[in-house]
Amino acid sequence: MRISRRVLAAAAAAVVVLPLSACGSGDGGGGSTDASGRIQGDITFQTWNLRANFKGYFEDLIAEFEKKHPGTDVKWIDQPAEGYADKISADAAGGTLPDVVNVSPDLVAPLAEAGLALDLDKAAGQYEKEYLPGAWAGHRIPGMSGTYAFPWYLNTGPLFYNKSLFEEAGLDAGRPPRTYDDLFDAALRMAESSDGKVATLANVPTVEDFGRYGVPLMNKEGTAFTFNDAKGVELLAEYKELYDAKALDPQALTATPESSGKKFLTEAVAMNPGSALDLGNFKKQAPNLYKNIGITDQITSTGHVNMYVMGVMVNSRSRQKPAAVAFAHFVTDAEHQMSFAKKVAIFPSTAGSLDDPYFTEEDGTDETRVRVAAAQSLKTAVNYTPVLFSEQMKTELRNAVARALQGKESPQEALDNAVKACDRLLQQQG
Amino acid sequence: MAGSTVTRVRRQLPTSPWLFAAPGLVIAGAFVLYPFVSTVVNAFTDRRTLVPGDFVGLANFRELLHDDMFWIGLRNSTLYVLGVVPALVILPLLLALLVQKNIPGVTFFRSAFYTPVVASIVVVGLIWVWLLDERGLVNSLLETVGAGRVGFLSDQWLLLLSAMTVTVWKGLGYYMIIYLAALANVPRELHEAAAVDGAGPVRRFLSVTVPAVRSTMVLVAALSSVAAFKVFSEVYLLAGPSGGPAGEDTTLVMLVQRTGTGLSGRVGYASAISVVVFVVTVALMLLVLRADRREDS
Numbered sequence: 011m012r013i014s015r016r017v018l019a020a021a022a023a024a025v026v027v028l029p030l031s032a033c034g035s036g037d038g039g040g041g042s043t044d045a046s047g048r049i050q051g052d053i054t055f056q057t058w059n060l061r062a063n064f065k066g067y068f069e070d071l072i073a074e075f076e077k078k079h080p081g082t083d084v085k086w087i088d089q090p091a092e093g094y095a096d097k098i099s100a101d102a103a104g105g106t107l108p109d110v111v112n113v114s115p116d117l118v119a120p121l122a123e124a125g126l127a128l129d130l131d132k133a134a135g136q137y138e139k140e141y142l143p144g145a146w147a148g149h150r151i152p153g154m155s156g157t158y159a160f161p162w163y164l165n166t167g168p169l170f171y172n173k174s175l176f177e178e179a180g181l182d183a184g185r186p187p188r189t190y191d192d193l194f195d196a197a198l199r200m201a202e203s204s205d206g207k208v209a210t211l212a213n214v215p216t217v218e219d220f221g222r223y224g225v226p227l228m229n230k231e232g233t234a235f236t237f238n239d240a241k242g243v244e245l246l247a248e249y250k251e252l253y254d255a256k257a258l259d260p261q262a263l264t265a266t267p268e269s270s271g272k273k274f275l276t277e278a279v280a281m282n283p284g285s286a287l288d289l290g291n292f293k294k295q296a297p298n299l300y301k302n303i304g305i306t307d308q309i310t311s312t313g314h315v316n317m318y319v320m321g322v323m324v325n326s327r328s329r330q331k332p333a334a335v336a337f338a339h340f341v342t343d344a345e346h347q348m349s350f351a352k353k354v355a356i357f358p359s360t361a362g363s364l365d366d367p368y369f370t371e372e373d374g375t376d377e378t379r380v381r382v383a384a385a386q387s388l389k390t391a392v393n394y395t396p397v398l399f400s401e402q403m404k405t406e407l408r409n410a411v412a413r414a415l416q417g418k419e420s421p422q423e424a425l426d427n428a429v430k431a432c433d434r435l436l437q438q439q440g
Numbered sequence: 441m442a443g444s445t446v447t448r449v450r451r452q453l454p455t456s457p458w459l460f461a462a463p464g465l466v467i468a469g470a471f472v473l474y475p476f477v478s479t480v481v482n483a484f485t486d487r488r489t490l491v492p493g494d495f496v497g498l499a500n501f502r503e504l505l506h507d508d509m510f511w512i513g514l515r516n517s518t519l520y521v522l523g524v525v526p527a528l529v530i531l532p533l534l535l536a537l538l539v540q541k542n543i544p545g546v547t548f549f550r551s552a553f554y555t556p557v558v559a560s561i562v563v564v565g566l567i568w569v570w571l572l573d574e575r576g577l578v579n580s581l582l583e584t585v586g587a588g589r590v591g592f593l594s595d596q597w598l599l600l601l602s603a604m605t606v607t608v609w610k611g612l613g614y615y616m617i618i619y620l621a622a623l624a625n626v627p628r629e630l631h632e633a634a635a636v637d638g639a640g641p642v643r644r645f646l647s648v649t650v651p652a653v654r655s656t657m658v659l660v661a662a663l664s665s666v667a668a669f670k671v672f673s674e675v676y677l678l679a680g681p682s683g684g685p686a687g688e689d690t691t692l693v694m695l696v697q698r699t700g701t702g703l704s705g706r707v708g709y710a711s712a713i714s715v716v717v718f719v720v721t722v723a724l725m726l727l728v729l730r731a732d733r734r735e736d737s
Binding site: 098102408439 | 486573682704
């Protein structure tokens with residue numbers, strides 16, 4: 011039992027060499043795209059922060075699928091919203107990615123590039139016609155052929171505004187701003203009349219704002235970013251004017267969607283984007299605000315609002331591809347998207363669903379007004395976030411915007427630097 | 441018979457310690473040594489989260505030299521050490537002197553000062569955000585007394601200072617306990633002799649207490665400087681994921697997190713930053729211990 015020095019040395023060497031071997035691991039291959047065969051076996055299905063409110067819906071959905079396909083067993087996993095991308099990346103790197111995963115297009119891109127997302131054009135192309143053409147194309151990656159997730163629900167949040175703050179500033183609360191020019195005028199007037207105490211917005215412009223202002227974000231080939239053009243510089247210069255006039259909240263440079271939501275709730279800012287779900291929050295947490303709440307469309311100068319797209323991806327290395335593809339399709343088919351839409355303020359991505367009276371007829375309540383207006387705007391909405399725009403790139407843009415607003419760099423310099431940094435990250439992504 | 445037993449014991453002796461140490465060694469190997477070596481190896485590759493990457497030599501380190509954000513992170517982590525360590529060496533000692541005496545109600549104060557240590561850093565962060573917000577309690581008080589609102593969470597330097605305040609506030613109780621243990625070992629006779637010689641409280645503190653707890657002060661300086669250089673939570677909670685306005689409050693560990701995580705994370709580059717953090721923290725430890733040795737000699 012004596013442990014020789016050689017054994018110890020060999021063990022130590024193994025400890026050192028093991029990580030080296032990890033550098034060469036991973037074949038980067040995507041596995042077979044053949045999803046034909048008998049629908050059976052155990053699969054895992056991961057959703058994005060949906061268990062808390064929709065446990066019953068998903069349990070029924072899974073039970074229905076298992077009944078329809080005897081021999082299948084779906085294990086449902088739900089992950090919190092916070093750090094969702096990190097959880098997926100840890101699973102993907104560790105080889106434990108679930109068979110069916112709830113994703114957004116920007117999450118699909120790196121997974122598809124790593125060969126972990128199944129190409130549905132090849133594996134499930136027969137279902138394409140069931141979905142809105144734009145929604146099916148939403149999970150295509152520039153520079154790659156194929157579609158890498160089933161379209162699931164769409165959303166386009168309305169913009170909420172505080173009518174009493176508008177009236178106090180001498181603005182017409184019945185005619186909220188609709189374009190960026192209207193917004194800038196209203197924001198400057200509000201800051202002036204409140205002596206800088208009430209800001210109109212609590213967030214700096216994001217890539218979606220650049221898109222809605224009419225700034226071209228990427229070249230057609232998807233190989234370089236272009237948001238540093240004259241239009242982009244113009245938008246940033248306008249925001250700089252707002253920031254200097256305190257029409258933009260002083261903490262906007264470090265704000266998150268949660269913190270800006272709180273600012274709106276405490277009536278420190280007059281406008282904030284949100285969803286129909288927020289109405290319930292306002293009613294419960296800020297009854298005074300709820301009495302004065304105004305609802306309008308997203309600000310856009312292009313005539314097209316921003317659309318958020320959710321998808322359901324199939325792991326290309328799933329051992330039960332037929333069952334995984336069948337389940338992903340089952341979750342996203344017209345019938346189930348419609349039933350999900352009736353439980354929550356989301357919109358189906360299936361062809362013809364938006365023509366259902368549920369999305370076209372108002373009953374006089376705010377909820378239906380928001381729903382009908384959003385469904386109408388979705389018909390021409392655009393997903394402005396480029397699928398290749400990673401979290402690191404969002405940080406680069408955000409920092410550049412902050413430097414410009416603080417006056418440390420001119421808007422042109424700041425955007426040039428952001429484009430340079432994002433292009434470099436794009437190249438490093440491969 | 442006796443001889444063979446001795447031989448058997450001797451033969452088994454070298455194995456037994458290893459068997460006892462084995463569980464610890466396995467855990468240390470898996471969770472300390474392996475990640476450490478893996479990080480060092482990755483620092484020389486262009487590995488990304490989902491792509492194994494290739495050996496790139498010193499390219500990551502060369503890139504660091506031209507990365508503005510790295511220098512900002514290094515500056516902020518260094519400032520954090522300079523701002524936090526002196527406060528964490530001196531203030532807990534003074535606090536320990538205050539609560540050292542056995543007077544009625546002192547246990548309450550000892551517990552109260554220790555409470556922040558056991559509180560979750562997330563909760564602590566949220567409380568301080570509420571306090572220091574543009575419309576928070578501190579600004580409301582300042583406004584009440586006629587002063588204007590202060591941008592504790594929107595100004596680059598005030599934000600860093602606020603984060604340092606949180607670190608000091610949270611660490612006071614922990615180091616106070618260490619000092620209390622050290623103070624308990626200071627001979628009472630020394631204080632009595634100094635008092636007989638006419639030394640006042642300040643003189644006794646400087647000439648008796650400080651020399652007696654000097655080695656503890658060095659320990660506190662070493663521990664707090666390493667912790668301060670690796671600060672993440674306080675700055676992240678107060679400055680937000682962007683690292684303050686334009687990322688100007690980013691620390692090195694925040695940069696590691698931001699660069700190396702996510703589906704497009706640059707694991708190789710983040711590992712190179714981690715290696716720099718490791719080298720600097722080791723250097724800090726050596727510096728403090730060397731200063732202590734010089735003082736001894």
